[in-house]
Amino acid sequence: MLSLLSAVLETEFSKLFRSIVNLAVGALAAFVVFPQVLGITFGHVKTGVFLQRLRFALPENAWKHLGLGIVLAGCTL
Secondary structure (H helix, E strand, C coil), rough: HHHHHHHHHHHCCCCCHHHHHHHHHHHHHHHHHHHHCCCCCCCCHHHHHHHHHCCCCCCHHHHHHHHHHHHHHHHHH
């Protein structure tokens, strides 16, 4: 896709830009197209339910985990 766009615009995209586009397309496919359109893994479900079933939801006390991460990151510096 980017190769065609690069040829049409007669420009070259950086590796970082291509990587970000690939990540966005892959995330869209994994979290929207597969569960909602194709019904892969848990059947046809909404994205929020799909993410909860994969345990990608924030825990109840997410601020405690964030605070611990910041403190431990500070300790390594």
